[in-house]
Amino acid sequence: MVVTAVPGSAGRIRRRRQRVEGWLYATPTALFVLGLFLVPLFLVLRMSASRWPLLSGDQGVNFPDNYTKAVENRFFTDSVVFTLKYTVLATVLLIGLGLGLALLVQESTRWKGLLRVSILIPSALGLASASLLFYVLYSPIAGPLAPLMQRLDITFLGSPNAALYSTVFLIVWRFTGFYMLLMLVGLQAIPGDVFEAARIDGASRWQTFRHITLPLLRPTLALTTVLCVTGSLLAFEQFYILTKGGPDNSTITVVQLVYNVAFQGRNDLGVAAALSVMILGALVLVNALQLRAFRRPDES
Numbered sequence: 676m677v678v679t680a681v682p683g684s685a686g687r688i689r690r691r692r693q694r695v696e697g698w699l700y701a702t703p704t705a706l707f708v709l710g711l712f713l714v715p716l717f718l719v720l721r722m723s724a725s726r727w728p729l730l731s732g733d734q735g736v737n738f739p740d741n742y743t744k745a746v747e748n749r750f751f752t753d754s755v756v757f758t759l760k761y762t763v764l765a766t767v768l769l770i771g772l773g774l775g776l777a778l779l780v781q782e783s784t785r786w787k788g789l790l791r792v793s794i795l796i797p798s799a800l801g802l803a804s805a806s807l808l809f810y811v812l813y814s815p816i817a818g819p820l821a822p823l824m825q826r827l828d829i830t831f832l833g834s835p836n837a838a839l840y841s842t843v844f845l846i847v848w849r850f851t852g853f854y855m856l857l858m859l860v861g862l863q864a865i866p867g868d869v870f871e872a873a874r875i876d877g878a879s880r881w882q883t884f885r886h887i888t889l890p891l892l893r894p895t896l897a898l899t900t901v902l903c904v905t906g907s908l909l910a911f912e913q914f915y916i917l918t919k920g921g922p923d924n925s926t927i928t929v930v931q932l933v934y935n936v937a938f939q940g941r942n943d944l945g946v947a948a949a950l951s952v953m954i955l956g957a958l959v960l961v962n963a964l965q966l967r968a969f970r971r972p973d974e975s
Contacts, residue, residue: 716955722948729942741949745936748946750924754932761839761928762907768847769903770896773854778884780855781862791859795852802849806916809845813917835925838918842926845913850906854899861895862888897969901962908958929954 724738745751780790797805811817813831815824824830831841865888873883889896911930914920920927920935927935929950937947 719948719951722944723952725945727943727945727948729937729944737945741945742953744943744946745949745953748932748936750927750932750935753924754927754929757839757926758908758910758928761843761910762904764839764843765846765907765910766900766903768843769850769854770899772847772851773899774858774892776851776855777858777862781859794855797849798852798856800849803912803916805845805849806913809841810917813841832918833922835922838922838926842913842917845917846907850903854903857899857902858892858895861892864895865891893969897966900969901965904961904965905958908954908961 722733723741724736725741726734726737728734776794780787780794800808812820815821815830815833818824830837832838869887869891870883873887878886909930910928911934914926914928914931915934918926920931933947933950933954936950937944
């Protein structure tokens with residue numbers, strides 16, 4: 676007896692197999708997101724609404740007292756203002772220098788490859804390692820610049836402004852190559868015919884940059900700005916290693932404040948979790964505003 680296939684059964688089997696394969700491919704990512712984002716997020720939300728000393732564990736609901744204590748912390752306002760100031764400085768310098776260097780190294784010159792490698796080398800160094808390197812460099816006692824600092828009576832970390840600018844210099848040195856690479860990828864994605872047409876029409880370099888390069892770089896600028904702002908708002912290692920929040924608690928970032936509340940002083944994980952939830956909400960809002968600002972007028 677000959678068995679004939681039911682019309683359409685092969686297509687259904689193929690679609691079913693594709694769905695199963697899709698689930699198999701998506702499962703590792705789903706488990707990764709579940710284990711490293713959703714579960715910790717749920718735990719932080721629970722801790723932020725509970726009385727949770729570091730060594731005692733959950734001691735019952737304490738909402739909204741944790742959030743009230745977080746806002747009333749004596750370093751809360753100063754840490755927010757300092758973090759915003761640092762974010763503006765780091766973002767402007769990194770995006771500006773990254774774009775400028777990308778425009779420089781995209782030109783076909785003899786030294787193009789050497790320039791690209793030289794600028795990218797600091798990006799291979801970890802942030803903690805770079806911070807330790809600059810900590811030694813800035814040392815007024817054992818650093819290589821110590822004799823010059825003593826002669827000129829200057830210090831890189833001894834005053835609030837000096838500590839801020841010295842840390843920003845470290846971040847610019849460490850991350851400029853990374854942002855240059857992102858900008859360079861965006862520039863190389865722009866069709867060369869567009870620039871050729873602009874030259875034929877007599878457009879100057881500034882006109883080409885303003886009316887062609889910048890508009891076509893909008894997606895790259897949106898990506899780099901979101902990355903830079905998010906990283907700056909979450910700054911911790913560089914200030915913890917270089918300044919420990921000093922001098923006079925003038926360089927405490929919001930993330931360092933979370934660390935101090937959780938593991939120093941009161942050891943209150945509930946208040947620290949409330950601060951973390953507030954930071955997360957602020958990040959979501961800031962990123963949404965940035966993406967909206969970079970959206971093209973014709974996009975819904």
